[in-house]
Amino acid sequence: MSTAADVHVIRGERVALPVRVRDAAVASATFAVPAGPAQNLIAYSGLAVARPLPGRAVCSLAFVRYSDGDLGRYHEFAVAFLVRSPGASGGRLTRVAAFIHWLPVDQEFTLDAGRSIWGFPKVLADIPMHLTSRIKRCAVRFDGRTAIELAVKPGLPVPTGLPGGRAAPRLDAYSCLDGVTRRIPWTVSPSRLRLRPGGARVRLGDHPVADELRALGLPRAPALSSGVIPHMTMAFDAAEEVTA
Template identity: 55%
Template sequence: MPVRVRDAEVCSAFYPVRADAARAVIAYSGLDVAEVLPGKAVCVLVFVDYRDGDLDAYHEFGMAFLVRPPGQPGSTGLGDLRQAGIFVHWLPVDQRFTLEAGRTLWGFPKELADIELRLASPYKRCILRKDGRLVLDLLVKPGVPVPVGGAMAPLDAYTHRDGRTRRVPWSVRARDAKIRPGGALIRLGNHPIAKELSELGLPKRALFSTTVAHAAMTFGAATTA
């Protein structure tokens, strides 16, 4: 520790969903969602091309929610958002080594899946299949440049595995980041995760979408949350 990613391309879409529905999805974790608006939580869908890192090269998809840190009193709006962490609910990958490492080191809910990334064109696309069934087809349209130019604020990621919720310190350094209001198109398949997303209200317009052409990340040791 820490485990380092030296270069990755990251595309994400942030969706407003009903807070009560999101709470039901992550109830097993013991965490509560952050409410960015009264009754509204945020579901994050992300796909990543890990090009160079300690866990080798692989593709990954993530379904996550912005959450309040354990013990943090509830509020609504920017105060909740500034202190939010991210709870990783589902994290399919396409390589077995990172699957085993992610589960063992941090408790990430990694599963093997077929993740097809199309990143060479102006639009970024992820086609995700699990057990021969389409989960989703997600297209992200890059927007305007964001002047991040370096390290972003550290963020706590949360995981739950084997009855234990963990906190994972996570930091990101980004280059060539872009953001766009909306900016995502999604088609759901017939997999159970697609049904879960449908019950959250997707497909719908994203709050915003982001792309990072070059990201470097650091993952610290997991601790019990």
């Protein structure tokens, strides 16, 4: 049973934590980008980018169609960076998380919920998405002007089942809004994952985030990998303010 602290009122509707997503489809691509510029870009969060290779950070672009969940049906696009969890030492990837730098959505309810409950940097945009064709495509547009387009080719099937019936892994996502950095515990359970090296095409338009990605070498830099998940369930727990 949810306590009063676990319930938020968004546009007159009660939203209880954890917020659950019962069906979502995801396409994503990861890129190796210069660590120095990436660190400068997310310096406002107080977090440090992970550096899996000398001088390189990891930037991920993803689009998600939420078909069934506590926040309704909507489309979302994400620009995220792999970061070291606060307190992690050295450059090892033993404690890493996803820092969400930019998160357009196409519905106002999830916009308000994401910003007020977790401090996610959600903004309202038009996000046309095509997930039924072989190549998965998405665009983010503001007032008819394209900020970014991403196309992802599916790869080979990858097993996603957990042996012994173990629970879905709990990850950490980080957000920073209005100068406050937060940690959000996040549980994901993907099925029918397909991965491949490369396999993504990015087109950047006229938008500040597009300029930020250009400064990191996109769209010239090839994707390290791309992936498609036709079905995923998720759960988002309460955010916790952190001192990064």
